[in-house]
Amino acid sequence: MSDARDRAETRDLIDTGVELGSVSCGCSLAIGLFILGSCAGVAAKTGTQTAPVLEIIIAVVSALVIATFVYVIARKNAKLKIARAEIEKLNRRAAAELVSQDEADSD
Amino acid sequence: MKEKWPAVLPFLLPCLVPALVLTAYWNGAAWAFRAVIWSYLAALVLDFVGGEDTSEPRGDAAIGFCRLITWLWFPLQLAVIVTGLVAVTVSPDWRTLYVVSIAAGGISGMFGIPVAHELMHRSSRLERTLAELQMSLFTYAHFCIEHVEGHHHNVGLRRDPATARFGESLYAFLPRTVLGGYLDAWRLEIARLRAAGHAVHGPHNRMLRYLVLQLVMIVAIAAAFGGRGVAFFLFQSAVGILIVEVLNYVEHYGIRRREHEPVTDRHSWNSSHRISNWLMFNVPRHSDHHADAARAYPQLRHAGADRQLPVGYFAMFVLALFPPLWRSVMDPLIAAEER
Numbered sequence: 001m002s003d004a005r006d007r008a009e010t011r012d013l014i015d016t017g018v019e020l021g022s023v024s025c026g027c028s029l030a031i032g033l034f035i036l037g038s039c040a041g042v043a044a045k046t047g048t049q050t051a052p053v054l055e056i057i058i059a060v061v062s063a064l065v066i067a068t069f070v071y072v073i074a075r076k077n078a079k080l081k082i083a084r085a086e087i088e089k090l091n092r093r094a095a096a097e098l099v100s101q102d103e104a105d106s107d
Numbered sequence: 108m109k110e111k112w113p114a115v116l117p118f119l120l121p122c123l124v125p126a127l128v129l130t131a132y133w134n135g136a137a138w139a140f141r142a143v144i145w146s147y148l149a150a151l152v153l154d155f156v157g158g159e160d161t162s163e164p165r166g167d168a169a170i171g172f173c174r175l176i177t178w179l180w181f182p183l184q185l186a187v188i189v190t191g192l193v194a195v196t197v198s199p200d201w202r203t204l205y206v207v208s209i210a211a212g213g214i215s216g217m218f219g220i221p222v223a224h225e226l227m228h229r230s231s232r233l234e235r236t237l238a239e240l241q242m243s244l245f246t247y248a249h250f251c252i253e254h255v256e257g258h259h260h261n262v263g264l265r266r267d268p269a270t271a272r273f274g275e276s277l278y279a280f281l282p283r284t285v286l287g288g289y290l291d292a293w294r295l296e297i298a299r300l301r302a303a304g305h306a307v308h309g310p311h312n313r314m315l316r317y318l319v320l321q322l323v324m325i326v327a328i329a330a331a332f333g334g335r336g337v338a339f340f341l342f343q344s345a346v347g348i349l350i351v352e353v354l355n356y357v358e359h360y361g362i363r364r365r366e367h368e369p370v371t372d373r374h375s376w377n378s379s380h381r382i383s384n385w386l387m388f389n390v391p392r393h394s395d396h397h398a399d400a401a402r403a404y405p406q407l408r409h410a411g412a413d414r415q416l417p418v419g420y421f422a423m424f425v426l427a428l429f430p431p432l433w434r435s436v437m438d439p440l441i442a443a444e445e446r
Binding site (some may be wrong): 075079 | 156158412413415417422423426428429436437439443444
């Protein structure tokens with residue numbers, strides 16, 4: 001019984017981890033994009049024309065930063081999902097064992 | 108039980124993107140088309156903070172309204188293409204051509220495709236015609252044949268060009284699916300015509316009709332807007348096609364199904380992320396769509412814990428562009444699902 005409770009608690013912890021990880025990634029990305037947008041806004045206001053090469057470099061760097069953020073959080077979430085699937089499998093196995101034990105006892 | 112109105116109103120959100128672009132451009136805002144790129148980034152961020160929605164649909168009272176939203180898309184998308192043609196013709200700058208093409212193709216692929224996809228599965232002639240016209244706007248009308256009559260029967264099988272194989276990178280998948288999908292559409296259409304007793308080279312051939320329609324569109328654009336107009340139309344088509352195929356890649360990467368094995372929840376990747384589902388008309392509830400393709404998008408059900416992507420569709424698109432990162436996330440997930 002305690003095993004089942006432990007597994008339920010672990011599953012809750014995993015769900016919280018996924019949620020927290022996702023929110024923090026979203027917030028970090030939002031802050032990064034806000035900074036980028038502000039820079040673009042200031043440049044437009046002051047009438048500064050960004051050089052095309054610089055624009056391409058900024059776009060590539062932004063893409064790499066976004067990809068890294070997404071990768072880190074996706075990998076973490078994937079690991080947590082794998083762990084959750086393992087817990088579900090253990091739960092199912094434990095429930096099946098319990099049923100077969102009950103049947104054996106009643107026989 | 109009746110579907111509450113607030114539950115279906117978010118499906119209007121994607122319409123805001125073309126509406127914003129059109130309003131901004133015709134009011135002289137220089138940032139009009141760039142807004143699409145920022146909208147994508149905003150969707151990506153909001154997907155992380157918006158959380159997951161695993162609730163089930165409640166009744167069908169708002170289905171009429173939801174269908175109306177899909178009918179609105181063709182005029183909106185057409186207006187974006189015409190505006191794009193005007194924008195690239197009045198500005199000689201190559202950067203305008205580049206930005207406007209990516210933005211128009213982005214609207215077609217990211218938000219328009221889920222609508223066209225919804226329409227091509229409907230039984231009404233009008234809705235299927237709208238889907239064909241919408242797909243013609245980025246020269247991919249044969250997708251209506253291949254997707255409905257090919258992919259839905261062959262998903263997960265090795266012969267399905269729209270199912271990415273385990274270990275296959277997006278860049279290896281793209282030529283295989285684009286070329287394979289086109290040839291498959293021809294094969295399916297010829298088989299249909301022969302079964303119905305029609306001539307292959309006749310007016311009943313949908314592939315020929317699409318070809319003529321798309322050629323007429325290109326010639327008309329060349330006559331009205333010149334070379335820059337044609338360049339814009341083809342470039343935005345390429346962007347739209349790329350997005351459609353990235354969507355296919357994400358939906359079925361590494362899925363394997365045996366011949367004659369029924370299609371189940373395990374043959375598609377799903378995402379329960381609220382924002383992805385709102386903006387893509389529930390396409391990320393993909394398993395249920397494959398279970399019953401006739402089910403309207405607001406009625407698609409949550410697929411359960413299996414075959415759930417670790418992040419929303421918008422984020423998975425970014426990962427798909429970087430094959431080592433994609434495989435490092437997806438391959439262990441597939442291995443664990445198949446254990």
